[in-house]
Amino acid sequence: METLLLDGKTEDLEKAAQIIKDGGVVGVPTETVYGLAADALNGAAVKRIFEAKGRPADNPLIVHIKNIDDIDRYSLVSEIPDKAKALMKKFWPGPLTIIMKKGENVPDEVTAGLSTVAVRFPSHETVRRIMELSDRPLAAPSANISGRPSPTAFSHVVNDMYGKIEAIVDGGDCSVGVESTVITMVTDVPRILRPGYITPEDISSVIGDVEVDKAVLNQIESNEKVASPGMKYKHYSPRAKVILLRGESEKFIDYVNSKDIRNLAVICYDEEADRIDAATVTEGRENDLEEQMRRVFDALRKVDRDDIDVVYAHCPKAQGIGMALYNRLIRAAGFEVIDIE
Ligand code: TXA
Ligand code: MG
Numbered sequence: 001m002e003t004l005l006l007d008g009k010t011e012d013l014e015k016a017a018q019i020i021k022d023g024g025v026v027g028v029p030t031e032t033v034y035g036l037a038a039d040a041l042n043g044a045a046v047k048r049i050f051e052a053k054g055r056p057a058d059n060p061l062i063v064h065i066k067n068i069d070d071i072d073r074y075s076l077v078s079e080i081p082d083k084a085k086a087l088m089k090k091f092w093p094g095p096l097t098i099i100m101k102k103g104e105n106v107p108d109e110v111t112a113g114l115s116t117v118a119v120r121f122p123s124h125e126t127v128r129r130i131m132e133l134s135d136r137p138l139a140a141p142s143a144n145i146s147g148r149p150s151p152t153a154f155s156h157v158v159n160d161m162y163g164k165i166e167a168i169v170d171g172g173d174c175s176v177g178v179e180s181t182v183i184t185m186v187t188d189v190p191r192i193l194r195p196g197y198i199t200p201e202d203i204s205s206v207i208g209d210v211e212v213d214k215a216v217l218n219q220i221e222s223n224e225k226v227a228s229p230g231m232k233y234k235h236y237s238p239r240a241k242v243i244l245l246r247g248e249s250e251k252f253i254d255y256v257n258s259k260d261i262r263n264l265a266v267i268c269y270d271e272e273a274d275r276i277d278a279a280t281v282t283e284g285r286e287n288d289l290e291e292q293m294r295r296v297f298d299a300l301r302k303v304d305r306d307d308i309d310v311v312y313a314h315c316p317k318a319q320g321i322g323m324a325l326y327n328r329l330i331r332a333a334g335f336e337v338i339d340i341e
Contacts, residue, residue, distance in 0.1 A: 001164065006167050016028070025045065026168070034154070041105060052164040054145055061112075063139055071119060076117060078100075078101045097118050098183055102116055149297040149298075154170040180197075182196070189211050243312055244330065257276065270286075281302045283313075297328075315329065
């Protein structure tokens, strides 16, 4: 298939909107990561997303909207709890996805047969314009091939999806860089299923008690039941084996320099690169977690080369927004961490 490469011009966004209306699939920028979007109310179109990604059919998609009223307008949800309303008011548009009881209009292809649906109102201007022009809610997972690092740049989407979908819209680099925080409101106490830029503390300051699902920080046994199907799949992995090192910068440098540098790559802080013998990919400055979040998936893509067998990276502290970074890296590493203190 010929894939149209589009940008933010009005006529390009009109083309993207028409493709959506016709049941096609379009790669779209959001503030978190690029998404692979189709009309959320068209089950056949949504099926094509799963095919393009190679995504397991039991892993549900997020429905994106362009304003809060769309939830009622398209009957996406059967009931909006008061605490969900409070979260919407505070954090939307933005990188928070809210799971509620599903409404009658949402096709099973979107929710993978679950009785709940995940809803997100993104802040990125481009995807909002496409929703306005198409007048459709968009089902969209991250626009990577299933299992690969999420795409945070137009080129990432072109690499993974060229020839598989109708169009890709260039919206520049994503400003957040990791996927949205996912919270479910159908449990007794609201529970975070995936950490993101909106932290448990941010959420708790609006609605009080909130839990963090065990699978956010821990490895799940293959036979365990998970609250979010996405948690059980291998994620974000380059071909090489990724190993996280827990300890301070000096120890990190000593440790990686003690290794054979052949077939080795190190994801390190900007300040460390000059002192490391092996090939390095920088992820930002040591004390700038936001920049590390923005760059983490690009770094994992850069080390995904045939000549690299082992990748060392820092193990971030799972606190504040660091929890999101930790969650992505620990999955890329298959939960392999070495204490070097
Ligand atoms: O930032 C984001 O959320 C990006 C952009 C494109 O919006 N999207 C994204 O989608 O990360 P995806 O499909 O890669 O991740 C969605 C996660 C998956 O782990 C999925 O299992 C979970 O949300 N999910 C979706 N609907 C759910 C539901 N009804 N119940 C539990 N988990 C759900
Ligand atoms: Mg994803």
